[in-house]
Amino acid sequence: MTAAPLVATRGVTVQYGSGRRGVVALEGIDLEVRRGEVLGLVGESGSGKSTLGAVLGGLLAPTAGTVTYDGAPLLVRRGRRSRDLARRRQIVFQNPRSALNPLRTIGDSLTEGPRLTLGLGRDGARERAVDALADVGIEADALTRYPDAFSGGQRQRIAIARALAMDPEFLICDEVVSALDLSVQAQVLNLLADLGRRRQLTHVFISHDLTVVRHLSDRIAVLDGGRLVEVAGAQQIHENPVADVTRRLWRAIPSAVVGEGSRDDRP
Numbered sequence: 068m069t070a071a072p073l074v075a076t077r078g079v080t081v082q083y084g085s086g087r088r089g090v091v092a093l094e095g096i097d098l099e100v101r102r103g104e105v106l107g108l109v110g111e112s113g114s115g116k117s118t119l120g121a122v123l124g125g126l127l128a129p130t131a132g133t134v135t136y137d138g139a140p141l142l143v144r145r146g147r148r149s150r151d152l153a154r155r156r157q158i159v160f161q162n163p164r165s166a167l168n169p170l171r172t173i174g175d176s177l178t179e180g181p182r183l184t185l186g187l188g189r190d191g192a193r194e195r196a197v198d199a200l201a202d203v204g205i206e207a208d209a210l211t212r213y214p215d216a217f218s219g220g221q222r223q224r225i226a227i228a229r230a231l232a233m234d235p236e237f238l239i240c241d242e243v244v245s246a247l248d249l250s251v252q253a254q255v256l257n258l259l260a261d262l263g264r265r266r267q268l269t270h271v272f273i274s275h276d277l278t279v280v281r282h283l284s285d286r287i288a289v290l291d292g293g294r295l296v297e298v299a300g301a302q303q304i305h306e307n308p309v310a311d312v313t314r315r316l317w318r319a320i321p322s323a324v325v326g327e328g329s330r331d332d333r334p
């Protein structure tokens with residue numbers, strides 16, 4: 068990992084709606100995502116995690132502030148650079164049921180991006196899809212099947228494979244294990260850790276669950292009410308959390324799930 072940021076936000080504010088009904092979802096966010104790191108993004112419900120994920124992924128323009136990707140402004144809507152950026156960053160969302168179109172085969176879903184965005188031919192796109200499926204431990208015969216044929220955990224792997232088929236350098240995972248059983252969560256987390264190392268991904272991993280985030284992250288950023296209240300190494304966040312909300316998030320985790328030590332050593 069090098070210290071150079073791949074993505075950086077300066078004074079990012081996002082307001083949904085306007086006037087009295089407007090909601091300020093993010094306020095004055097200065098954050099750097101370093102090349103090659105796994106940055107965990109945690110916070111309570113409504114703290115702005117998904118909104119920040121969408122901003123970092125270029126899906127949402129901030130109301131104020133700037134986002135740079137590799138040193139240049141992130142939100143470029145047209146032209147070759149925008150297509151290139153769309154390949155380089157991929158977002159995987161929470162719900163494995165709705166992430167994949169139930170009416171399309173896995174093959175259609177996985178080859179669409181490589182064909183339309185990367186301009187690959189049928190065979191090239193298929194090869195990408197097969198490689199990506201292999202990376203997440205799914206056989207190539209999945210290509211002719213529909214999402215219904217797969218379990219929640221398998222579907223989430225396939226959604227990750229769809230992102231990988233674009234050969235991204237930056238991956239944002241937004242609550243990707245929250246809807247899965249605990250044992251399946253562990254499998255998907257191990258898979259993500261392994262993929263991150265093998266593909267040298269820069270990875271923003273969003274979750275409300277600090278144990279899950281700590282398992283995967285090099286550093287952890289904590290949001291509270293749309294503000295960034297703490298950014299530190301994963302170990303430090305575990306052993307010496309500073310912000311009240313970080314302590315609250317640790318306390319919210321049942322001791323049986325914490326794994327190491329007892330709940331008593333939680334701050």
Ligand SMILES: Nc1ncnc2c1ncn2[C@@H]1O[C@H](COP(=O)(O)OP(=O)(O)OP(=O)(O)O)[C@@H](O)[C@H]1O
Nearest residue numbers: 083090092110111112113114115116117118119275
């Ligand atoms: N499209 C939208 N229109 C209006 N308000 C929104 C919209 N999306 C999010 N919000 C509001 O912005 C704030 C931040 O929401 P966001 O989904 O980013 O938080 P979050 O931390 O990801 O929450 P959760 O963990 O519950 O998904 C919340 O108050 C939410 O109600």
